[in-house]
Amino acid sequence: MGNYLSSNHFPVDGKTIVITGGSSGMGLSVGQQLAGKGANVVIVARDQGKLLHAIEEIRQAAKDPQTQRFLQLPADLTVPTEPVRVIEEIVSWNSGNPPDTVWCCAGASIPGLFIETPLSDFQAQMNSNYFSSLYMAHTIMRTWIQTAQKNQASSSGEKPSSPIAPHHLIFTASFLAFYSFTGYSPYSPTKAALRSLCDTLSQEANLYAAAYPNEPAIRLHTIFPATIFTASYELENTIKADVTKKLEETDDGQTPEVVAAESIKGLESGLELVSTNLITSLVQRTWLMGLVMVFVRGDMDIKVRKWGREHGAVGRKTDDKKA
Numbered sequence: 001m002g003n004y005l006s007s008n009h010f011p012v013d014g015k016t017i018v019i020t021g022g023s024s025g026m027g028l029s030v031g032q033q034l035a036g037k038g039a040n041v042v043i044v045a046r047d048q049g050k051l052l053h054a055i056e057e058i059r060q061a062a063k064d065p066q067t068q069r070f071l072q073l074p075a076d077l078t079v080p081t082e083p084v085r086v087i088e089e090i091v092s093w094n095s096g097n098p099p100d101t102v103w104c105c106a107g108a109s110i111p112g113l114f115i116e117t118p119l120s121d122f123q124a125q126m127n128s129n130y131f132s133s134l135y136m137a138h139t140i141m142r143t144w145i146q147t148a149q150k151n152q153a154s155s156s157g158e159k160p161s162s163p164i165a166p167h168h169l170i171f172t173a174s175f176l177a178f179y180s181f182t183g184y185s186p187y188s189p190t191k192a193a194l195r196s197l198c199d200t201l202s203q204e205a206n207l208y209a210a211a212y213p214n215e216p217a218i219r220l221h222t223i224f225p226a227t228i229f230t231a232s233y234e235l236e237n238t239i240k241a242d243v244t245k246k247l248e249e250t251d252d253g254q255t256p257e258v259v260a261a262e263s264i265k266g267l268e269s270g271l272e273l274v275s276t277n278l279i280t281s282l283v284q285r286t287w288l289m290g291l292v293m294v295f296v297r298g299d300m301d302i303k304v305r306k307w308g309r310e311h312g313a314v315g316r317k318t319d320d321k322k323a
């Protein structure tokens with residue numbers, strides 16, 4: 001099995017995977033697709049009505065509904081103690097074992113011009129997008145490492161005969177973590193911070209891999225979707241500055257199904273940082289794009305100034321109620 005699957009760096013069949021924000025949008029699609037590949041799926045979000053509906057959709061997508069298990073847990077992950085409770089509940093549901101993989105997809109966007117945005121929104125965005133993932137990461141990494149310590153202490157010390165599949169901890173950032181623009185000051189920094197946290201933890205994980213060589217290593221990942229056509233995207237467009245809509249109109253957008261599939265494909269191929277469309281992967285990787293982005297930035301600067309001259313420095317015209 002090892003050989004046959006060795007080119008897949010993200011095997012999920014029979015694994016237990018937690019998806020925060022798994023009750024809608026991208027997280028729900030991720031849940032369905034991982035269930036289709038044989039994973040046991042746990043979803044965590046605040047609204048239990050949405051969770052109950054989503055867990056049925058995920059169950060229906062299962063590869064083998066007889067053997068796979070599914071769980072939904074309501075929690076507000078911006079509360080620092082909630083991930084601790086959630087992981088404890090999952091461990092006891094999972095016969096005392098921690099989940100194999102945690103995918104942090106929970107988040108929200110409150111776009112708007114900087115000075116028009118109340119300070120409380122900046123805090124809320126950091127909590128919703130950054131701290132919800134950080135708290136979960138802190139809890140699950142502690143849990144995994146405590147388990148590794150325990151197992152190593154009680155094991156014979158012999159090297160296992162087959163390679164041990166690593167744990168995966170996955171963050172969901174955005175195109176805007178690489179390149180932000182007018183109207184995204186409440187949001188982009190929260191996603192750039194996630195990428196930075198991922199870089200740090202990815203390196204730090206080497207400590208544990210070296211200290212506990214016979215236990216699963218921890219692999220860190222960040223996904224960078226661009227526009228995803230979800231209900232939340234419709235909602236953010238009802239508050240988004242008009243100039244921001246103008247600047248992002250060149251992005252075609254993707255359905256949550258496509259974003260989930262591209263994300264999983266990137267993980268399966270072993271990528272740490274996964275872009276889900278061409279523009280993002282270009283902006284992410286190539287030195288040439290450094291040069292191109294100078295012109296993209298110049299073009300956007302011109303558009304923003306022209307907008308300011310023609311419409312003034314106001315995010316949304318008050319008479320424009322439709323989104």
Ligand SMILES: NC(=O)C1=CN([C@@H]2O[C@H](COP(=O)(O)OP(=O)(O)OC[C@H]3O[C@@H](n4cnc5c(N)ncnc54)[C@H](OP(=O)(O)O)[C@@H]3O)[C@@H](O)[C@H]2O)C=CC1
Pocket residue numbers: 020021022023024025026027044045046047048050075076077078105106107108109128129132172173174175224225226227228229230231232233256
């Ligand atoms: N839509 C887009 O254009 C893009 C989105 N992204 C990112 O992708 C992720 C998914 O986006 P999308 O599918 O559009 O979003 P959705 O709003 O459809 O899904 C967000 C999920 O997160 C949950 N959630 C939100 N806040 C919390 C919280 N405090 N505690 C627990 N769960 C929470 C929601 O459930 P509930 O409200 O019940 O808690 C829901 O399940 C987000 O991180 C978003 O920032 C990235 C790029 C583009």
Ligand SMILES: CCCCCCCCCCCCCCCC(=O)[C@@H](N)CO
Pocket residue numbers: 109110111173174175176187225226227228233236247248250251279282292296
């Ligand atoms: C050849 C390269 C040219 C590059 C041009 C840049 C074009 C702009 C792409 C805008 C993408 C915006 C994604 C926002 C996703 C998001 O996270 C929000 N929807 C959440 O609020």
